[in-house]
Amino acid sequence: MWVTLTRDDRRATLHVTRSDVRRIVDRKEVVGSGSYGTVYKGKVRGRYVAVKCIRNHQGQPDPGPYRKEVEALQRLRHPHILTMLASFDEECAIVSPFYAKGSLRQALYISAFGNDPLLWRTRLRILADVSSAVLSMHTDRPEDPVIHRDLKPANILLTDNLDAVVADLGCARINEGSIFEGPKGTPGYADPEYVRLGACNPTDTHLDVYSLGVIILEMLTNKPQRLEEFKRFVEGVRNRLDDAGKSRLAEILADFSRGM
Secondary structure, eight states: OEEEOOSSOTTOEEEOOHHHHHHHHHHTOEEEEETTEEEEEEEETTEEEEEEEEBOTTSSBOHHHHHHHHHHHHHOOOTTBOOOOEEETTTTEEEEEOOTTOBHHHHHHSOTTTTOOOOHHHHHHHHHHHHHHHHHHHHSSTTSOOBOSOOSGGGEEEOTTOOEEEOOOTTOBOSOOSSOOSOOSOTTTSOHHHHHHSOOOTTOTHHHHHHHHHHHHHHHHTOOOOHHHHHHHHHHHHHHHHHHOGGGHHHHHHHHHHHO
16 A cells, blocks of 8 residues: 655655554554554654554454544544554554654653653644644534544644644544434543533534643643542633633633642
8 A cells, every 4th residue: 555644754655565564563562552452663664653453342453443533534634633644454453653752641741751841832832733633623524523532632642843643533423423422532531511411412523622621721730630630620720710701711720730
């Protein structure tokens, strides 16, 4: 399969084969894992790539979320949304560029950048990148938006220049029926109303907007999301905003940040 590298090297092509994917998986250089499966790092024709093997809880290829993520990535074309280089149905594997800087979560909390925190201007640029990506997902086809449903720092990758790339669209809503199936997303980032109801209008983009708001709070306060603690923090900020108005946002955030 020939594909074009549309972000980091716009003029280059990369020939990715099934044997390349199997070789990379067999080497077992794991760079990420979770309920979705495992991500492996490898080289194809001298270029580093990431191979995401989507698996169910029994460790078997999981075609449902695989097809959903492939469909979303094929449809979306945006500089801050992950580029899919190749996909392989039998393995339920997606090949994408490898980002050595890792995720935003690593940059914020796991000392991926040594002892140097992300500068404020870098944080603001990252938030602008993510917001631009989410806006594109929601508005390219307003009648049929792509809704990520699992936005969080762990699903935002960083390029060498610290540009943000939204990834992990396996939970995305795309071409679904009248209501969502059961709740998706990560506790603390998922809209609590959606979690409570377990379903909502399939074109309700507020799910991602809520998650983006939590990410913004997390980056502005530099406080990691912990389920109960951060939930109280988010609710407190929301209540204070209702009382005081948005003009006092910076003061409110500072007050709550000191109390956490």
